[in-house]
Amino acid sequence: RASGAGGQKVNKTSSKATVSLSPDRWLNPQFCYWIPSAIRSQLVDNKLRYETKSGGLLIQSDATRNRDTNTAECFRKLLEEIKQRTFFPGEVSEEDKKKWEEIKEDKKEKRLFHKKRQSDKKKSRSKKFDI
Numbered sequence: 001r002a003s004g005a006g007g008q009k010v011n012k013t014s015s016k017a018t019v020s021l022s023p024d025r026w027l028n029p030q031f032c033y034w035i036p037s038a039i040r041s042q043l044v045d046n047k048l049r050y051e052t053k054s055g056g057l058l059i060q061s062d063a064t065r066n067r068d069t070n071t072a073e074c075f076r077k078l079l080e081e082i083k084q085r086t087f088f089p090g091e092v093s094e095e096d097k098k099k100w101e102e103i104k105e106d107k108k109e110k111r112l113f114h115k116k117r118q119s120d121k122k123k124s125r126s127k128k129f130d131i
Contacts, residue, residue: 016062017070019078023055039086046085050078 025031027040035043050059061073 013065015065015067015070016060017067017074019057019059019071019074021057023052026051026055026057035082038088039082042086043082048078048081048085050081 021031027035027043029037029040032040048057050057052058057078059074059077061070061077063073064070
């Protein structure tokens with residue numbers, strides 16, 4: 001049953017949705033075949049916040065009065081959490097590499113120019129005495 005405001009309506013209707021997988025089924029290729037192996041391997045290292053202490057999975061939602069909507073919300077939470085925990089670097093084109101190299105060289109040149117200018121400014125402030 002759902003919790004929170006709603007009075008008798010909350011007490012009479014079962015609108016809370018729970019998605020759970022036992023520890024022997026969560027990230028098991030036989031049961032979680034819908035998760036690609038590359039993502040599964042990353043999820044083993046980066047635990048989801050919905051994982052239980054025993055290693056299972058438990059997601060609950062009672063945000064709306066409709067069980068189907070709450071079930072969809074549970075799966076949306078799972079998908080969002082998986083997206084946050086996984087990362088795949090994209091291929092970089094030669095054109096992009098060349099562009100970033102030019103930017104790096106330009107930044108280095110500007111930094112050295114400003115450094116030299118600051119040094120000259122400080123040298124001009126010093127007083128030289130002939131003895």
